[in-house]
Amino acid sequence: MRLALLPALALVAGPLAAQQRVSKDASAAGGAFVVRLGSDTVAVERYARIGNRVEGDVVNRAPTVRVTHYVVELDPAGRVTRAQFASRRPDGSLVPNTAKSATISFRGDSAYSEILTAADTTVRLAARVPAGTVPGLANSYAMQELALMQLRASRAPSGSLSQYSAGAQGVNPLKVTIAGNRATLDYFGDPIVMTTDAAGRLLAVDGTASTNKIVVERVATVDVPTLATAFAARGNMGQTSPRDTVRAAAAGAQLWIDYGRPSVRGRTVWGGLLVPYNAVWRTGANAATQLSTSADLMIGGATVPAGKYTLWTYAAPDGYQLVVNKQTGQWGTEYKADQDLVRIPLTAAPLASPVEQFTFAIDPTPDGGTIRMLWGDKQLSVPFVVKK
Structure with a gap:
């Protein structure tokens, strides 16, 4: 019926x-x-x-x-x-x-x-x-x-x-x-x-x-x-993992990242309950995290043509990788490795102060910028250049 x-x-x-x-x-x-x-x-x-x-x-x-x-x-x-x-x-x-x-x-x-x-x-x-x-x-x-x-x-x-x-x-x-x-x-x-x-x-x-x-x-x-x-x-909690979008204009390119923002809530993030090692993480919460770029980019030395993608993170004890995937519009449980465009090494660094709610940042520079992910006690980052 x-x-x-x-x-x-x-x-x-x-x-x-x-x-x-x-x-x-x-x-x-x-x-x-x-x-x-x-x-x-x-x-x-x-x-x-x-x-x-x-x-x-x-x-x-x-x-x-x-x-x-x-x-x-x-x-x-x-x-x-x-x-x-x-x-x-x-x-x-x-x-x-x-x-x-x-x-x-x-x-x-x-x-x-x-x-x-x-x-x-x-x-x-x-x-x-x-x-x-x-x-x-x-x-x-x-x-x-x-x-x-x-x-x-x-x-x-x-x-x-x-x-x-x-x-x-x-x-x-x-x-x-x-x-x-x-x-x-x-x-x-x-x-x-x-x-x-x-x-x-x-x-x-x-x-x-x-x-x-x-x-x-x-x-x-x-x-x-x-x-x-x-x-x-105590006031309303709001959404447990609210949706947010970070936008930036960098070297003539328009970029945005749409993602869910989970909170630590006393749990171990990296290599723990929230982002376990040897697995692909949705890089946020709920629907898959999406990247849109109006221009071709070189992210960490890898070419990412203009368009829309989903972003994932592979976490391991010896390092992290940003996974750029060609499938878009899916839920965050629907990762398909055969749709990967590229996997790019991320630089991990400790944070002086812990970040409770997962946060993306895009820091523009004259020729491109840096994409940063901040959560718990760690920051993951990768530089990008706008191709001319």
Whole structure:
């Protein structure tokens, strides 16, 4: 089924019961999760399950602090039949540019969304989804736990995890392999390891070997209202890896580099968790880093014709290389070595003061300039000359 507007139906109820909170006591039928990115807590969740109903709250800090209250209904086999969501600021006010509420109904091979917009209009959409799909909600590991319980109940050694977000055109199933109390999620070629107990409850998630480097810990409970208020008092985190563009005019050439800016967050950068050795790094975050030049360049002695490219970095204990790749417009996990134009040695130097957020700089000179990358305790650089 393609994405389609549904026939007009009666308007669904508004926000869920004024953001009701689940009990602070997380019993054996519920629990709580703390989600960290490096040293930063980026989300917390508390939920309770009573019979075939799961109710909970997720506090997300990025890009703005919001509390999402959800109610999920299950059939006797543990499959989701209906889910309701409503997001608010910690003070109860509406989140700017966000729907007031959303409802997803799962029937057969389809998911039906009803979204109440900030303008009090209702949008209804439908999409085809696989059996066993669970609602998609940012940093809700109670939802992933529901999916894992279904997979374990099937006793199959592998399966897929599908999450559907209200209004989406479909899902992107991710393969899951189960061995004992470990379930390994194939996250675009990298593993995310989920640990469960004998009952299938999610105990921990380790994404540090993937590009989604979160770490999730199950705890007895969290005080959602108190933490939400405390997070709001600290101010919004903004995007965890915001996009930026550095531009320069150098010797008659116009250059720009578009890239994502991840932060250190207490982690080891070079040769560590963020830029491991003997691997190609996307040189930023999220979408692949792009270079545009209006003129032919000699970068570190290698010819790079005018045009657009993606930039990657090969890191090794004995040095670093800038990889100029001919493929453009792709996500940062889609590196194709057969599209490499050239690999260019980079000069590494220590920084007097550490740089928390990854930064590109282009320093023009009369005949060209220098491209610099600064992050953590190190700078990588390479000179370039504009060809005449």
